[in-house]
Amino acid sequence: MNEIDRIIRAQALFQCLECGKCSAACPRRLTGKDYSPRLLAHKVIAEREDEAFIENAVWDCLSCGMCSERCPSGVKFSGFILEMRSLLAEKKGLKGYRAHDGAVHSWMRMMTAPELRQNRLDWVPKTLQVADSGEVAFFVGCAPYFDVFFSGIDVDTLSIAKDSIRLLNFMDIKPVLLRDERCCGHDLLWTGDRENFERLCRLNCETFRSAGVREIIVSCPECYHVLSEHMPRVVPGFDIKITLLLDLLQREMRKGGMTFRGLKRRVTYQDPCRLGRMAGRYAAPRELLGLIPEMRFEEMENSGPSALCCGNCGFINCDAHSKQIQVLRLQEARATGADLLVTACPKCLIHLTCAVRDPLRQGSVKMEIRDILSVLANQIAWYGG
């Protein structure tokens, strides 16, 4: 069977009713880009000779998953895009405009060298308690790299890692930090570089196993998406437990004993696509934020399963439409009357901060943006303490 036919079957594209709800909801479309998931599905089924259209459209998707969310007949559109990108990249090379000239993908590919000995843990302050060996590890991910690369726009991704470890320490967990862990490879996977993605998976698995780790706590939704969903497919028999820090926090808070100090802010929340639509975690962040006293929580017009994308995914195809999506999102956030936008993904933080700082907007979408873990780590306290 033709490989494209196989993908169409596997991702249920034949179930498409051509109702067009996907295209009506697509954030790309929303900002006026000539891009339509419905038309792509039609072309790939009925007019496959239009290769130029199909190839362009496959690389244009933001993979935010809004189309799959809206689809009444269960077409797995994100899965289709993912498989098509791997297939096209293998046949015709990597396409899609790489944001930041592909620097992010560059260092990810450099990490596929087995002999690499990274210095990725120089930032760990003495105030944080980490263990040299143990069964529970914390996956730092690309935070130290983003911290350097994006220092020009004042995005402090390392503070998310620090605050995550602070929260773990507060719950009496001393996580192991792995010096030789690699990037999870999310961005390589979603930009079609399957070969190097699988290399990273295997190297990471080796690192986890040789460190004797049984459980890995993850703060980034993209790392969680890859480690929990794709890792077991790439590495058969991958049996290390992957825990999302937000889930862990939610469980521990329910046990009692911990509380949050008050925060007099009006707050709204951006659902990251990998956490919300792909992992179904809508309630955990809201429940945790809801426990903070004195804080007013406002939902944006589009929230939960309808949350608008932060404008970019996997660092490809950042263009004027991406910027427009970010501006729309920030305008929605400001319309709630909130003065603090909380998100749960470092990529949302980076992309939305970029839009806030856009000189052309002259500060009209200015807003403080912070990661949920940083907010929680600053407010957490012992009950009665």
Place this chain on the structure above:
Amino acid sequence: MRKNAGKKRVRLLGICCNWSPFACYNAAGMNRLAMPPDFRLMRVMCIGRINQALILRAFEYGADGVILLECLDDDCRYGPGPGVGHENVRRVRRLLHLLGIDQERLVECSFGAHEKEVLVETLWRFADEIRTLGPMTEGNVLGVKRPAL
């Protein structure tokens, strides 16, 4: 023969601004000054055009050492070029350190338009330093198969 000439061969890349440094490089060539072997020059209109990604890419594709040849800070034909170069080198060096790659493998140097001898001397010193550090590793380096020298 220069010292270290017998050491292992390394891949050297010079990213060279079209103005002062390239004038030096050109003059050095006209004067038949000897250049280090295995040195490749990439000429760009201004070092301000080079970003973190392009420097990283050189290492990804197998360079053992990269030198940015810039104009003096006040000589830039476009204005901010050398300043952009300094900032990018500072950041990429930190990224290289994170990756466990020796920061000394990335160097920047500024030249006036008449300093051909200084430029050649700098290139030899750079080549010697990288040879002392040695090639990163043989064969499959940094995820990319390197072609034979």
